[in-house]
Amino acid sequence: MTDPTDCKICGMLHAAAPEDVVLDGPHWGVVAMQDVPGMLMAFTRAHDRGMGSLSDAAAAELGPLINRLSARLTANGAFERTSVIYLGDNAVHTHFMLLGRKPGDERIFDNAPLLARFAGKDRDGARAIVADLRAALGEPAATHPISA
Ligand SMILES: [Zn+2]
Numbered sequence: 649m650t651d652p653t654d655c656k657i658c659g660m661l662h663a664a665a666p667e668d669v670v671l672d673g674p675h676w677g678v679v680a681m682q683d684v685p686g687m688l689m690a691f692t693r694a695h696d697r698g699m700g701s702l703s704d705a706a707a708a709e710l711g712p713l714i715n716r717l718s719a720r721l722t723a724n725g726a727f728e729r730t731s732v733i734y735l736g737d738n739a740v741h742t743h744f745m746l747l748g749r750k751p752g753d754e755r756i757f758d759n760a761p762l763l764a765r766f767a768g769k770d771r772d773g774a775r776a777i778v779a780d781l782r783a784a785l786g787e788p789a790a791t792h793p794i795s796a
């Protein structure tokens with residue numbers, strides 16, 4: 649485990665003004681980012697290795713947390729929807745940005761490294777991963793929704 653005193657996210661939470669902290673829970677923290685309205689960072693409180701290493705409690709809270717935050721961000725009309733941008737390349741906490749989106753906002757993933765992956769299309773490889781994930785979830789083999 650990383651020394652918390654050297655951890656950017658632990659340090660960020662410690663240094664955050666109380667007015668910027670949305671949640672300081674046992675499994676997740678959520679803080680406003682860079683004074684940008686509707687831009688939040690959510691992060692596990694434990695040091696982990698990213699998605700797939702969440703504690704059961706953190707995993708159980710993840711979906712409801714995203715859903716509740718998103719619902720609230722859009723409830724008053726300030727945002728029409730939200731986007732979740734997963735990070736995790738540079739910290740020992742699973743963390744992601746939750747970004748309130750307004751009509752006409754630029755598409756988030758244009759020109760992002762994510763798009764570079766489209767150059768490596770591999771249908772068979774992609775479908776093999778889908779089949780493996782379905783098996784791991786105990787889902788039956790894929791069938792077309794219309795013929796199911
Ligand atoms: Zn930390």
